[in-house]
Amino acid sequence: MVWTKHDYEDIPGTYVFDGKYAHGSYPLNKMLFSFNTEECRDEFERDPSAYCDKFGVAGKYKDAVINKDFLGMLKMGANIYFMAKMAIPRGTSVQDCGAQFQGITTKEFQDKLLQKGEGLVEKLEQRGGYWNG
């Protein structure tokens, strides 16, 4: 039994959500998916440990959930969209998560994003054919 190798595996800081990640983390993602329902979010909030047990989320998976270790969860195969269903209601936005992944503040993360848009209007003018305000 061997996981097939992929040419995307060497992209740094990236965990492409394929079978290798999705397989072992299935109970974790199933729990995260349940957070679409408000009653489930409330039940988790009241007793996170018991809620993990209910879904068979155990060992390192459970530890990461209890510690809100989002990068750890991701590396174990939590899908980012499912993970957002746990993070956002607890006041951790996707940008907060991104900042945590890099060990920087959310403000620093947002500033880095804003830098990507610097000089955009001039760039579009040069290329031509764009609406430009």
Place this chain on the structure above:
Amino acid sequence: MAKIIGGVTSSHIPAVGNAIANNLTQEPYWKRFFDGYKPASAWLQEKKPDVAIVVYNDHGLNFFLDKMPTFALGCADTYHNADEGWGLKPVSPFQGDAQLSWHIAESLVAQEIDLCLCQEMLVDHGFVNPIRALYGTHDVWPIKAIPLAVNTVQHPVPTAERCWKLGKALKKAIESYDEDIKVVVFGTGGMSHQLQGERAGLINVEFDLECMEKIANDPAWFANMSNSEIMRLAGTEGIETIMWMVMRGALQDDAKVIHRHYHAPISNTGSGVLVMENA
């Protein structure tokens, strides 16, 4: 017969829905992003399509990993939005066109495109936000909408080329429908962004602009890219841009670019609006 009048691309990020709901569209952060939608909205107002085929990916509202279809088509009269885990108030339901959906299903399967057919389908922000950005929010939506979901969440996801082929088959399907209606195809998602891992925050403006131009004028360029190449350049979530190829395939080869708007960053992404019109 049904006619495809053209196509529109749009980002579908959740923050767009929040910005509209909280009346922030003219705030400095959002103004340029939303103002660039106005010519697209005006084009839709003028052309008045009856039905939109909305190509999008579900982000874990309707589909879980127990069953993950590569392509899924809504075949219902109505589609409901619902809580995605953030406790936001869902928008009004969307009216579909079940007869057109079933015709498309029959035609696509006959053309060897196999689909999951859904008589119930919850539609998430990926479907809702492009419609809100283009039409505003309504209790009764001014256009019928049919969801066509593409798996971009769990790999293997289809290639850009496969999406292009789906679009070409969709063109044949719609144009063989025996009712005089006007159809528009929305290709949603993208552009470059990565939400996950230490590489989160990636935006690649140069690549996005190449995509904006090439998908319109030389779609084979994008069709020839592998998913690994696209993720390397555009981020793991940037893979969503493959869904624009469904829209492009559904249009005429010589469809005209009516409007091109690019903005970055908005939330975590580069955002592109392309309006293309068939002759």
